[in-house]
Structure formats: C-alpha cells, structure tokens
Amino acid sequence: xxxxxxxxxxxxxxxxxxxxxxxxxxxxxxxxxxxxxxxxxxxxxxxxxxxxxxxxxxxxxxxxxxxxxxxxxxxxxxxxxxxxxxxxxxxxxxxxxxxxxxxxxxxxxxxxxxxxxxxxxxxxxxxxxxxxxxxxxxxxxxxxxxxxxxxxxxxxxxxxxxxxxxxxxxxxxxxxxxxxxxxxxxxxxxxxxxxxxxxxxxxxxxxxxxxxxxxxxxxxxxxxxxxxxxxxxxxxxxxxxxxxxxxxxxxxxxxxxxxxxxxxxxxxxxxxxxxxxxxxxxxxxxxxxxxxxxxxxxxxxxxxxxxxxxxxxxxxxxxxxxxxxxxxxxxxxxxxxxxxxxxxxxxxxxxxxxxxxxxxxxxxxxxxxxxxxxxxxxxxxxxxxxxxxxxxxxxxxxxxxxxxxxxxxxxxxxxxxxxxxxxxxxxxxxxxxxxxxxxxxxxxxxxxxxxxxxxxxxxxxxxxxxxxxxxxxxxxxxxxxxxxxxxxxxxxxxxxxxxxxxxxxxxxxxxxx
Numbered sequence: 001x002x003x004x005x006x007x008x009x010x011x012x013x014x015x016x017x018x019x020x021x022x023x024x025x026x027x028x029x030x031x032x033x034x035x036x037x038x039x040x041x042x043x044x045x046x047x048x049x050x051x052x053x054x055x056x057x058x059x060x061x062x063x064x065x066x067x068x069x070x071x072x073x074x075x076x077x078x079x080x081x082x083x084x085x086x087x088x089x090x091x092x093x094x095x096x097x098x099x100x101x102x103x104x105x106x107x108x109x110x111x112x113x114x115x116x117x118x119x120x121x122x123x124x125x126x127x128x129x130x131x132x133x134x135x136x137x138x139x140x141x142x143x144x145x146x147x148x149x150x151x152x153x154x155x156x157x158x159x160x161x162x163x164x165x166x167x168x169x170x171x172x173x174x175x176x177x178x179x180x181x182x183x184x185x186x187x188x189x190x191x192x193x194x195x196x197x198x199x200x201x202x203x204x205x206x207x208x209x210x211x212x213x214x215x216x217x218x219x220x221x222x223x224x225x226x227x228x229x230x231x232x233x234x235x236x237x238x239x240x241x242x243x244x245x246x247x248x249x250x251x252x253x254x255x256x257x258x259x260x261x262x263x264x265x266x267x268x269x270x271x272x273x274x275x276x277x278x279x280x281x282x283x284x285x286x287x288x289x290x291x292x293x294x295x296x297x298x299x300x301x302x303x304x305x306x307x308x309x310x311x312x313x314x315x316x317x318x319x320x321x322x323x324x325x326x327x328x329x330x331x332x333x334x335x336x337x338x339x340x341x342x343x344x345x346x347x348x349x350x351x352x353x354x355x356x357x358x359x360x361x362x363x364x365x366x367x368x369x370x371x372x373x374x375x376x377x378x379x380x381x382x383x384x385x386x387x388x389x390x391x392x393x394x395x396x397x398x399x400x401x402x403x404x405x406x407x408x409x410x411x412x413x414x415x416x417x418x419x420x421x422x423x424x425x426x427x428x429x430x431x432x433x434x435x436x437x438x439x440x441x442x443x444x445x446x447x448x449x450x451x452x453x454x455x456x457x458x459x460x461x462x463x464x465x466x467x468x469x470x471x472x473x474x475x476x477x478x479x480x481x482x483x484x485x486x487x488x489x490x491x492x493x494x495x496x497x498x499x500x501x502x503x504x505x506x507x508x509x510x511x512x513x
Contacts, residue, residue, distance in 0.1 A: 044420070044422045044452075045422060045452040045453035045454060045455060046419060046420070046421060046422070046429055046442070046452060046453070046454045046455065046498075047419065047420040047455045047457065048417050048418075048419050048431040048440065048454075048455065048456040048457060049417055049418040049419065049420060049457055050417050050431075050433075050456060050457045050458045050459065051457060051458065052417065052418035053415055053416065053417060053418075054348075054349065054351050054416040054417065054418055055348075055351055055352075055353060055414075055415070055416040056415055057353075057412075057413050057414075057415070058348070058353055058354065058410060058412070058413070058414040058415070058416055058432070059097065059098045059139055059288075059290065059353050059354035059412060060096060060097030060098035060138075060139065060354055060407065060410060060411065060412050060414075061096065061097075061098065061344060061348075061354070061355050061357070061403075061406050061407040061410050062096030062097060062098035062099045062100070062138070062354070062355070062356050062357070062407060063094075063096055063099060063100075063356060063357050063358075063359060063360040063379075063407075064099075064100045064101075064102070064293060064356055064357070064358045064359040064360060064364075065099050065100070065101055065129055065359070065360045065361070065364070066101060066102055066103070066129075066359070066364040066365065067101065067103060067125035067126040067128070067129050067364075068125040068361075068363060068364055069103070069104065069107035069108075069122070069125070069365075070365065070366050070369070070370065071125070071363060071383060071387075072122050072124060072125050073107055073111065073122055074369070074370040075370075075372070075387065077383055077386050077387055078124065078125070079125065079128070079363075079382060079383070080386075083382045083383070083394075084128055086382065086394070087361070087382055088132055089480065090379075090380075090396070090400070090480075090482075091132065091136075092136075093404060093408065093480070093482045094400075094403075094404040094407050094408055095136075095404075095407055095408040095411065096138060096407045097137070097138055097139060097407070097410075097411050097412040098138065098139050098141070098290070098354045098355075098356060098412075099129075099133055099138050099139070099140050099141070099356070100140070100141045100142075100143070100185075100292055100293070100356045101126070101129055101130065101133075101140055101141070101142050101143075102142070102143045102144065102145060102185065102188060103126060103142075103143075103144055103145075104144065104145045104147060104148075105144055105147070105148040105161070105164070105165060105168070106147065106148065107122060108121055108122050108123065108126065108168070109121055109164065109168050110148060110161075110164065114148060114161070115160060115161065115164075117164045117167065117168075119167075119168055119171045119175075126172075127176070130172065130176070130178040130180065130181070131178075133178070133180040134177070134178050134179070134180045137180070137412070138180055139180065139182050139183075139354075139412065140178070140180045140181045140182060140183075141182070141183040141184070141185065141227050141255075141257070141290075141292060141356070142169070142172070142181045142183070142184050142185070142224075143184055143185025143186065143187075143188065143227070143230070144165055144185070144186065144187070144188075145187075145188045145196060146185075146186060146187030146188055146190070146195065146196035146197065146207075147196040148161040148164070148165065148196075149161040149162045149165065149186075149196075149207050150196050150197050150198075150203060150207065152197065152198045152200070152203070155200070155203065156203075157203065157206050157207045157210060159210060162207055162210045162211050162214060163214055165186075165211060165214075166211055166214030166215055166217075166218055166220075167214075167218065169181070169184060169215070169218075169220065169224060170215075170218040170219075170220050173220055173223055173224060174220065179223065181223075181224055182223075182224060182225065183224065183225050183226070183227040183254060183255055183257075184211075184215075184224050184225070184226055184227060185227050185228070185230045185257070185292070186204070186207055186208045186211050186226070186228070187204055187207070187208070187230065188230060189230060189231055189232040189259060190204040190229060190230065190231060190241075191229070191231040191232065191234075191238055191241055192231075192232055201241065201244060204229070205244075205245075205248055205249075208226060208228060208249070209248075209249070209252070211226075212226055212249075212252050225253075225254020225255060226249070226252055226253050226254055227253070227254065227255050227256070227257045227290075227292070228245055228249065228253050228256065228257065229241045229242065229245045229256070229257075229258075230257050230258070230259070230292055231258060231259065232258075232259040232260075232261070232293075233258050233259065233260055233275065233279060236278065239278060239279065239282045240282075242256065242258075242279065242282035242283050243282050246282075246283060246284050246287075253287075255287075255288050255289070255290060255353070256283045256287055256288065256289040256290070257289065257290045257291070257292035258279055258289065258291060258292065259291070259292055259293040259294070260272075260275070260276075260291055260293070260294045260347075261293075261294065261295055261296065261297035261300070262275070262296065262297070262300070262301075262343070263296070263297065263298055263300050263301025263302075263303065263306045264296055264298060264301060264303070264305050264306055264309060264339060265301040265302070265303030265305060265306050266301065267339065267342055267343065267346070267426075267445060268303075268425065268426060268445070272343070272346055273346055273350065276346065276347065276350035276352070277350060280350065280351060280352070288353040289352055289353065290352055290353050290354035290355065290356070291347050291352055291354070291355045291356060292356050293356055293357075293358040294343060294344075294347070294355060294356065294357060294358065295328060295340070295357065295358045295377060296309075296328060296330070296336075296339060296340075296343070297328075298310040298313060298328075298330075299313075309330060312329075312330070313327070313328060313329050313330060316329035317329065321373065322372055322373065322374055322387075322388055323373065323374060323376050324366055324367025324368070324371075324373035324374055324375050324376070325367055325373075326367055326375050327367075327374070327375055327376035327377060328376065328377055329376055331376065331377060331378065331379075331397055331399060332397055332398075333398070334398045334472045334503075335503060336397075336398065336399045337398045337399035337400075337401060337402040337403065337470055337505065338402065338443060338444070338445055338470065338503050338504060338505055339445060340357065340399050340402070340403055341402045341403060341406055341428075341441070341443045341470075341505045342426070342428045342443040342445050344357070344403070344406055345406075345428040345429065345430045345441065345443055346428060348410075348416055348430050349416075349418075349419065349428070349430060357403060358377055359375075359377045359378055360378055360379060361378040361379065361380060361381065361382050362374045362375065362376050362377065362378040362380070362381035362393070363378075363381050363382050363383040363387065364378070372387060372388075378397070379396060379397050379399065379400045379403075380393070380394055380395060380396055380397060380400075381393040381394060382394055395481070396481040398470075400481070401470050401475060401477070401483050402470040402505040404482070404483065405441070405468055405470075405483060405505070405507045406430075406441060406507075408513075409432075409439040409441075409507065409509045409511050410430075410432055410434075410439065411434055413434055414432040414433070414434040415432060415433045415434065416430065416431070416432050417431040417432065417433070419431050422452060424446070424450060425445075425446045425448070426443075426444055426445035426446030426448075427442070427443070427444055427445075427446070427450065427500070428442070428443045428445075429441065429442050429443070431456075434511075437509070437510050437511045437512070438462055438508075438509065438510055438511075439507065439508065439509040439511065440454070440456075440492075440507075440508045440509075441505065441506070441507045441508075442498075442500055442505065442506045442507075443504075443505050444500045444501065444502060444503065444504050444505075444506075445503065446502060446503070447502050447503060448502050449499065449500060449501050449502045450499075450500040451497060451498070451499050451500070452497065452498065452500070453495050453496065453497050453498070454492075454494075454495070454496060454497075454498045455494050455495045456494040457494075459494055460493065460494055461491055461492060461493045461494060462491070462492045462508070462510050463491050463510065464489055464510045464512075465487075465489070465490045465491065465492045465508050465509065465510045466485035466487070466488050466489075466490075466507075466508070466509055466510070467485055467486050467487040467488075467490060467506070467507070467508055468483050468484075468485050468486065468505075468506070468507040468509075469486050469501065469504060469505075469506050469507075470483075470504055470505040470506075470507075471501055471503075471504045472503065492508055
C-alpha cells in the first residue's frame with residue numbers, strides 16, 4: 001500500500017450516496033448473501049484442540065508504523081514530544097510484538113539527490129519509531145518503497161543506489177544499534193505495475209539479490225534477513241511470485257510475506273481462507289510466512305454489503321478534502337473493530353506467523369507526496385489538531401479496543417492451537433498459550449447472538465481469567481480509553497456455556513497484565 005496504492009477508487013462512479021442509515025440496513029441483511037450455505041446449529045460448540053498446534057512460535061500481531069515523512073519534510077509539522085508520549089502510552093498498552101516500518105530513500109538519506117547519501121537527513125521520526133521498538137523488544141520488518149535502485153526504461157538496476165540502501169540498513173543496525181530490525185523488504189508490492197520495478201519480477205530479483213550480496217559485504221546478513229516477495233495479492237496469477245522466489249532465492253529469503261486487502265463478503269464465504277491456503281501452498285514446506293499488510297478494500301467485492309460500504313466510503317472521501325482516495329473511512333465505525341479481528345484470526349488459524357495491520361496513524365501518509373489528503377486507515381490521527389485544527393481526530397477509534405487485545409495478549413513465541421467450530425455464520429476463534437498462560441478470543445461478525453459450550457481439551461479450567469467484550473454500547477474503558485475487563489479473576493471451566501454477543505469480540509485471558 002502506501003506511497004502508491006493499487007485499486008484506486010473511481011470517485012465519479014457513484015453520484016448519489018446512500019445515507020448511513022441505509023448503509024447499516026444493508027449491513028444488517030448482508031449475511032443473507034452467504035448464509036444459505038451455513039448450518040445455523042451451535043450444538044457442538046467451540047473446542048480448543050491443545051494437542052494440535054498450528055504454529056509453535058508466532059511472531060506477533062502488529063501495525064505499520066511509518067516515520068511521518070510528509071510531516072517532517074513537507075508540512076513542517078514535526079511530531080511534538082507530547083504527541084510522541086501519547087502514542088508511546090497507547091502502544092505500551094497495545095504491546096505489538098511485530099511492526100513494519102517503510103521509508104523512501106528520497107525522504108531520508110537521498111533527499112534532494114537520488115544518488116546522494118547522508119544518513120542523518122530527516123532521521124528524527126525514524127529514530128523515534130525504531131527506539132520504541134528497540135526498547136520494547138518489538139520485531140521490525142524494515143524496508144524501502146524501492147523507487148531509488150531502478151531505471152525501468154533501461155530495464156536495469158542502479159548498483160550504487162542498491163549499495164546505499166544496504167549501507168543505510170547497516171547504519172541503522174550497527175551504528176544506531178537498532179537490532180530490533182530483523183527483516184528487510186527491498187521493494188513494496190513489486191508485482192504491482194505502478195511499483196518501483198514496474199511489476200517486473202526479474203528486475204526485483206536482480207535488485208534483491210544484489211542487496212543480499214551487499215548485506216554480506218557489510219556483515220549484516222546474520223542480523224537481518226530478506227523478507228519477500230512482499231507482493232499485494234490480486235489473484236492466482238500472483239502465486240508464481242512465491243514459487244519463483246523459492247526457486248531463485250532459496251534460503252536467502254528469511255521469511256515470506258504478502259499483502260492482503262479482501263472484501264468483507266469474503267469473510268463469510270471461505271474465499272479468504274482459500275486464498276490464504278493457496279498462498280501458503282506455494283512457499284517451501286516449513287518456511288514461515290507473514291501478512292505484511294492487511295485491511296479491507298470493499299470495492300473488490302461484489303456482495304451487497306461491499307457495494308454499500310464502498311459507496312459510503314467514496315461519499316466520505318468526496319466530502320472531505322483532507323481524505324485521500326486511498327482510504328478506508330470505515331475505520332471510524334464500530335463494526336470495523338469486529339471485522340478486522342475476524343480477518344486477523346483467519347490469518348492466524350491459516351498457519352501464518354504474523355500479521356501487520358495497515359496502519360497505525362492517518363498522519364503517516366498523504367495520497368500526494370506533499371499534500372494533506374491523508375490516507376485514513378489509522379487508529380487515530382496524531383496531527384489532528386496541528387494539521388486539521390481538530391483535536392478530536394487524535395482520539396482513539398473504536399477498533400483500537402479490539403485489535404489492541406489481539407496484539408497485547410499474543411506476544412512473541414505464542415503457541416497457536418487448532419480450534420474446532422460449529423457451522424455457524426460469522427464466527428472465528430483463536431486460542432493461544434505462552435509461558436503457561438492462555439488467551440481465547442472470539443469474533444462474531446453476524447447480526448445474531450450465539451450461545452454455545454467452550455471446551456479446552458486436556459484442561460479442566462482456567463483460573464484468574466479476565467473477560468473483555470468489544471461491543472457497540474457500554475464497553476468498559478479506563479480514563480485513557482484503553483480496554484477494561486467486564487469480569488476479573490473468573491474461573492473458565494472447560495465445557496462451560498458462553499454467550500457471544502452479535503457483532504462483537506470477546507477475549508478470555510489469564511495473562512497477568
């Protein structure tokens with residue numbers, strides 16, 4: 001996503017937008033598109049299979065946190081100490097153990113001169129981001145949008161710029177001490193025609209292998225691994241990027257990654273699960289794969305709910321000059337907090353090793369390089385007051401509540417168990433263990449409440465359990481807006497009947513924090 005994003009919205013397609021009331025009428029009936037294939041019986045309940053491990057050491061759930069290039073370079077709106085502290089406090093609660101950070105050489109060391117190299121240029125925001133990750137043991141997947149090393153017209157790679165990119169990575173890791181950087185993307189979404197390499201696999205391969213060689217020269221190949229191919233998945237024709245990468249790079253790729261922006265409708269039809277399985281099938285057996293970006297793109301779906309959401313999103317974008325086309329304005333709506341957790345749970349249950357939500361903060365990027373047409377995807381806009389004159393934009397959006405729990409209670413090294421579910425609409429569940437503590441999280445996208453038994457094989461009960469419920473009205477928060485449990489120090493007995501509210505996320509955990 002980001003500097004350039006595919007699937008741009010045609011804002012002229014729809015003239016008369018439905019009201020928000022009509023939107024939610026469509027959403028209430030949305031599941032009718034897919035319910036016909038479901039059995040609405042919940043007799044079997046939820047069963048956590050502790051003897052069947054999907055992933056023995058999950059990296060984590062986290063966010064894309066880019067270092068505010070426009071704010072520092074174009075807007076003259078550097079993030080204030082107060083705002084950094086506000087973000088740090090929020091992230092201390094969220095506890096993401098996996099973060100993706102991407103820069104453009106043109107906004108950093110090569111600003112003003114594509115062949116130049118000054119590692120201290122515009123580094124303040126990046127240092128602030130990476131220092132937090134370093135101090136909090138957060139695994140960072142770092143990278144560049146990739147527009148420096150290529151001459152697409154000449155179909156060639158500019159070796160000196162590859163060397164500068166590798167030198168900058170070594171500077172961050174060795175000189176600055178940011179050993180939290182464990183993975184590196186050479187190009188963002190290289191399969192996309194508007195990417196730095198123009199969608200040319202061979203150009204991407206040549207530059208990435210050259211970068212790997214430079215890591216060896218600089219002695220950082222043992223500290224940082226290549227992540228790839230980092231494509232945005234559009235369909236089965238993209239699968240060859242994984243099989244070809246495996247063949248051409250072998251062990252030089254330390255982790256595979258992909259970007260996924262499904263429709264909401266695909267959450268109900270097994271379409272998204274099938275996509276995850278197809279991709280995983282095309283990487284080497286035993287290799288790890290993460291989703292390096294994810295979110296919802298309603299315009300790619302054909303269900304009634306996606307049509308309604310896409311129309312409302314376009315209307316919101318047209319109505320506000322500070323919202324760029326590449327935005328999902330539904331992040332301000334309650335239901336997004338349910339949907340994004342369901343998406344995350346499907347990634348986890350498919351055997352992936354990490355998930356990065358796009359993105360942390362609206363203020364990270366604008367649609368145009370120097371404009372203020374912001375990419376609205378974040379949990380907040382930290383420059384709401386400074387840039388827009390609206391301090392309310394800096395407040396937490398609803399989905400912080402739900403997603404922060406999936407990050408906070410699924411730390412690095414978590415063991416993921418298989419969960420058997422009844423054949424009901426809109427239900428996703430994850431179950432994890434780390435250090436003898438557990439989390440069971442339940443997402444219900446359906447407009448129907450469920451009541452069913454929750455069983456944990458081999459465990460009679462969990463004690464000291466906290467129960468959080470993300471619900472539209474009456475959810476408990478503290479003075480900072482951070483989630484509070486509805487119930488504390490409860491005993492969760494295996495086989496106990498649990499109520500799962502409609503359109504909600506419920507989290508049971510006995511972690512001490």
